[in-house]
Amino acid sequence: MKWKRTHTCGELRASHVGETVVLTGWVNRQRDHGGLTFVDVRDRYGLTQVVAEAAASDLQRRLGELRGEYVIAVRGVVRRRPQEMINPNLGTGEIELLCDDLDVLARSNTPPFPIDSDREPSEELKFRFRYLELRRPSLQRNMLLRHKAVLAARRTLDALEFIEIETPLLIKTTPEGARDYVVPSRIYPGKFYALPQSPQIYKQVLMVSGFDRYFQIARCLRDEDLRADRQPEFTQIDLEMSFVTPEEVFAVTEATVAAMCEAVGHERPVTPFPRLTYDEAMARYGIDKPDVRFGLELEEVGAHFQGTTFNAFRAVLEAGGSIQLLRAPGGAGLSRKKIDGLTEAAKQAGGRGLAWCKIEPDGAASGGISRFLRAEEMQALQRGGAEPGDLLLFVADAPRTAREVCGAVRLALAEELQVQRAPGLHFAWVHRFPVFEPADTPTGWAPSHHMFTMPEPESRARIESDPGSVYGQLYDLVCNGVELGSGSVRIHDPALQRRIMRQIGLQEEEIERKFGFLLQALEYGAPPHGGIALGLDRLVMLLAGGTSLRDVIAFPKTQRAASPMDGSPSQISPEQLRELGLQLLPGVTEQDGVEER
Numbered sequence: 001m002k003w004k005r006t007h008t009c010g011e012l013r014a015s016h017v018g019e020t021v022v023l024t025g026w027v028n029r030q031r032d033h034g035g036l037t038f039v040d041v042r043d044r045y046g047l048t049q050v051v052a053e054a055a056a057s058d059l060q061r062r063l064g065e066l067r068g069e070y071v072i073a074v075r076g077v078v079r080r081r082p083q084e085m086i087n088p089n090l091g092t093g094e095i096e097l098l099c100d101d102l103d104v105l106a107r108s109n110t111p112p113f114p115i116d117s118d119r120e121p122s123e124e125l126k127f128r129f130r131y132l133e134l135r136r137p138s139l140q141r142n143m144l145l146r147h148k149a150v151l152a153a154r155r156t157l158d159a160l161e162f163i164e165i166e167t168p169l170l171i172k173t174t175p176e177g178a179r180d181y182v183v184p185s186r187i188y189p190g191k192f193y194a195l196p197q198s199p200q201i202y203k204q205v206l207m208v209s210g211f212d213r214y215f216q217i218a219r220c221l222r223d224e225d226l227r228a229d230r231q232p233e234f235t236q237i238d239l240e241m242s243f244v245t246p247e248e249v250f251a252v253t254e255a256t257v258a259a260m261c262e263a264v265g266h267e268r269p270v271t272p273f274p275r276l277t278y279d280e281a282m283a284r285y286g287i288d289k290p291d292v293r294f295g296l297e298l299e300e301v302g303a304h305f306q307g308t309t310f311n312a313f314r315a316v317l318e319a320g321g322s323i324q325l326l327r328a329p330g331g332a333g334l335s336r337k338k339i340d341g342l343t344e345a346a347k348q349a350g351g352r353g354l355a356w357c358k359i360e361p362d363g364a365a366s367g368g369i370s371r372f373l374r375a376e377e378m379q380a381l382q383r384g385g386a387e388p389g390d391l392l393l394f395v396a397d398a399p400r401t402a403r404e405v406c407g408a409v410r411l412a413l414a415e416e417l418q419v420q421r422a423p424g425l426h427f428a429w430v431h432r433f434p435v436f437e438p439a440d441t442p443t444g445w446a447p448s449h450h451m452f453t454m455p456e457p458e459s460r461a462r463i464e465s466d467p468g469s470v471y472g473q474l475y476d477l478v479c480n481g482v483e484l485g486s487g488s489v490r491i492h493d494p495a496l497q498r499r500i501m502r503q504i505g506l507q508e509e510e511i512e513r514k515f516g517f518l519l520q521a522l523e524y525g526a527p528p529h530g531g532i533a534l535g536l537d538r539l540v541m542l543l544a545g546g547t548s549l550r551d552v553i554a555f556p557k558t559q560r561a562a563s564p565m566d567g568s569p570s571q572i573s574p575e576q577l578r579e580l581g582l583q584l585l586p587g588v589t590e591q592d593g594v595e596e597r
């Protein structure tokens with residue numbers, strides 16, 4: 001390089017007029033105006049317009065030869081733009097650089113999509129040329145925002161006496177309900193490491209070691225069939241504390257999240273965040289990650305229908321089920337087609353359908369199940385707030401299903417009615433979850449979060465006899481209807497930990513083989529402890545106002561867990577396989593989607 005850069009492309013202002021400077025960057029755009037060439041140079045700080053004196057014909061020619069994305073250094077004098085050329089939307093919009101010399105540092109092929117346009121390239125191109133997509137100002141902004149948010153988290157936790165400790169990536173297993181990614185060992189052929197689904201077990205062991213406030217910006221890997229907007233590797237702000245109650249974990253988390261919001265220019269959220277128990281969240285919103293930015297709350301109305309002549313309701317009530325009502329103020333205007341759409345949402349959520357009626361201006365019910373509604377039932381609904389112009393939606397099913405289905409319809413209805421959501425980020429805690437949920441395991445139960453959660457003292461006696469009624473010191477942080485993180489107070493008593501493991505169907509041999517080291521550690525003076533992990537990518541996505549995790553992860557994977565940029569996953573050589581003591585089954589080497597490069 002001939003010169004060192006003196007300023008960035010976002011730096012120069014009217015106060016620099018007259019100074020000789022050197023800028024470096026990428027040619028964002030080059031255009032000809034009546035024989036004069038204008039070049040916008042871009043770096044991650046901004047854009048600066050470069051021109052040359054009309055008479056400087058050689059320089060004009062060289063500027064004219066530049067192409068998009070060439071990397072250049074330009075030297076020149078800062079001058080004020082003519083009044084009519086001032087661009088108030090650009091930080092450097094008051095000035096331009098009158099170039100006296102130019103150095104092309106690297107040429108560029110014509111990029112497969114323009115960097116300075118809002119037009120979205122195809123998915124395929126975006127993944128393959130991620131490094132070019134990352135040049136776009138929106139992604140550059142997101143990466144910077146992520147950095148600032150993480151820095152704020154680190155600073156806050158440091159000030160609260162947390163220390164950052166790295167836990168290993170090559171481990172035995174840390175289950176969080178997904179499949180492990182495994183790594184074959186060369187030194188121990190036939191043996192495998194697992195990649196951590198979270199640092200959970202290690203952070204608990206660190207508590208046994210006496211590091212009473214730990215955190216880590218931790219990479220987690222989960223081999224799941226990818227649902228929309230999940231990534232096989234993602235980052236958590238993982239923390240653990242000894243001698244702690246859920247309230248103390250909440251306070252630390254709130255301080256961290258609030259600092260992150262502030263650091264990236266959001267208003268500091270009001271703390272403490274609202275708290276709802278799981279039962280309350282399910283009863284009011286039909287979901288454990290409620291979007292509390294709007295009302296449309298569910299209502300249990302089974303009691304109104306004790307004498308119903310409507311067979312579908314009667315059958316459900318006789319079987320001990322529940323009838324959930326969702327009242328859509330002003331919803332009577334929704335077309336039949338829209339109501340059918342809501343019915344579809346109910347079915348997709350596992351419901352049998354949706355019963356509905358409208359309330360006419362005279363207060364009478366019409367449409368849907370109106371002809372089955374008796375006068376006293378209508379009166380009860382009206383006492384409960386049903387008004388002319390409303391659409392009433394009913395879900396009748398087993399209690400849990402009814403709530404969940406109604407919760408899904410609530411979200412679909414909010415979309416249909418274009419319900420106003422309160423602006424900004426609305427955090428809330430959902431706590432006191434059931435420890436177990438029904439599952440396809442030998443005992444019929446799986447942990448609802450993970451198996452290390454401390455059951456509440458009064459429900460411990462029912463672990464074996466009535467697992468569904470055992471509640472735990474478990475909590476989720478939610479924001480705008482998105483789950484941001486989960487945590488719990490942990491079991492520090494090895495005997496209790498074994499009981500939970502047996503209850504979810506683990507055999508003694510498996511318990512020892514997989515978790516023997518944790519159980520042993522708990523035998524050596526384990527303090528009571530608890531913690532949480534926040535999904536950093538999701539949080540940054542919300543802070544950035546984005547809708548996709550991909551916008552806040554530098555090198556994300558596709559929906560099929562591949563990276564078209566580098567072509568991973570890819571085959572390994574026969575020698576590598578041999579070294580690892582591995583042989584592939586016939587047929588598995590066939591390529592499926594990811595192109596070898």
Ligand code: ASP
Binds near residue numbers: 197486531
């Ligand atoms: N390890 C848990 C998870 O990844 C979080 C926690 O309980 O701290 O969900």
